[in-house]
Amino acid sequence: MKDRISRISNTVWNGCAIGFIAPALPGVLVWFLMQNVSALKEADLLLIGCVAINAFLMNYFFKLHKENIGRGILSVTFLWAFAFFFYKVF
Numbered sequence: 845m846k847d848r849i850s851r852i853s854n855t856v857w858n859g860c861a862i863g864f865i866a867p868a869l870p871g872v873l874v875w876f877l878m879q880n881v882s883a884l885k886e887a888d889l890l891l892i893g894c895v896a897i898n899a900f901l902m903n904y905f906f907k908l909h910k911e912n913i914g915r916g917i918l919s920v921t922f923l924w925a926f927a928f929f930f931y932k933v934f
Contacts, residue, residue: 852913859916866901867894867924888932895924
């Protein structure tokens with residue numbers, strides 16, 4: 845697994861793609877659960893947990909000295925946080 849990750853080229857665009865896809869996949873599942881399970885209707889912390897996945901990924905790529913991927917993930921994390929803020933306010 846580490847060999848596959850080490851082959852990812854160190855570009856900001858790859859980091860943006862990883863930062864967008866990683867929270868989107870569990871986010872779809874969480875959104876589905878929030879809509880269909882009455883006990884989870886107000887469980888917005890689950891959505892924050894999906895965005896927090898990016899923090900772990902960013903830390904991992906910084907430890908591998910792939911700073912540009914980490915920067916891309918950080919950029920997209922701010923976009924996800926803004927989307928969550930927009931969801932909560934409006």
